[in-house]
Amino acid sequence: MLYKELKESIRTLGFLTIEDFVHYIGVTPSDLLEWEEKDEVPYTVSLIIHLLKGDVDLPNNAALDNLVEECLPLAELLEEASSFPHKLEEMFLLQKQLNDSTNGKNWELGQNKFGKEINWLRCIHMEVAELIDSTPWKHWKNINAAPDMNNIHVELVDIWHFLMSYILQETNVPKAVSLVNTHCIYEAVEIEEIDVKLMVKEAEKLSYISLAIETGNMPSFSGVERFIDQFFRCCKISGLSFMWLQKLYIGKNCLNKFRQDHGYKEGTYIKEWNGDEDNVVMVSILEKMENVSFEELYTALEKNYPGK
Incomplete structure (x- = not known):
């Protein structure tokens, strides 16, 4: 998932800014800067967004759909890992x-x-x-x-x-x-x-x-x-x-x-x-x-x- 896609996706989850989102999930500002520099977001963050999506009624959003599709393999892997x-x-x-x-x-x-x-x-x-x-x-x-x-x-x-x-x-x-x-x-x-x-x-x-x-x-x-x-x-x-x-x-x-x-x-x-x-x-x-x-x-x- 790209950093710019993350910015689009979190708005559909009700967060006003990306800073609000990273504070919510316990990520440091330095991590956020690293994502922005690489234009890449870790799979674990994609998974968190996927889980949040299941808790709220969200409008259609192509970026969020792509994100969910991307994080599903990790979700399946974590389930297998048990x-x-x-x-x-x-x-x-x-x-x-x-x-x-x-x-x-x-x-x-x-x-x-x-x-x-x-x-x-x-x-x-x-x-x-x-x-x-x-x-x-x-x-x-x-x-x-x-x-x-x-x-x-x-x-x-x-x-x-x-x-x-x-x-x-x-x-x-x-x-x-x-x-x-x-x-x-x-x-x-x-x-x-x-x-x-x-x-x-x-x-x-x-x-x-x-x-x-x-x-x-x-x-x-x-x-x-x-x-x-x-x-x-x-x-x-x-x-x-x-x-x-x-x-x-x-x-x-x-x-x-x-x-x-x-x-x-x-x-x-x-x-x-x-x-x-x-x-x-x-x-x-x-x-x-x-x-x-x-x-x-x-x-x-x-x-x-x-x-x-």
């Missing part, structure tokens, strides 16, 4: 269960049940490389190719698996939910507006954080907070909403469990299903499910698995 703590708790519990079953009960100590070292930081670093490989970053090959956004989103979900594991290594589930919750409220960039170069640069920062912690140049716990903030920034600029992240996570978590149950660790698992990688099959099944159910998805994977 379910985020529950969704986060579900994901962290599923991740802990997956780690317990595949790595043993004491995986938080840095070794799996076979005595193999666990390095979540290296896992994140390697997944970032796979994400970047889904973009046309090479100056010598396929320079005009489009990025594989579906696979980029899957790679972000893989990073999320390892990041949650690293967080759980440092703290417990309730604290993990508390740390992450405030970062989940964001509006993902529309796919057609994604800046691929920026996306790659921001993804690389996840690797930098991994390496900084690994080499002792960043304290582990402050690194967790940096990781969380940077990860959700990557999701935002990659067009991956928190709701789709959660849905994909349940899908990928289920697929990981399915892989382990069908010989992944032993090397007997079949990853290509009738010409498609298992990730692709999983997403195609997931897209047809209105509500994600771990059990229903697992059953659907069994029906499609070529090794059954």
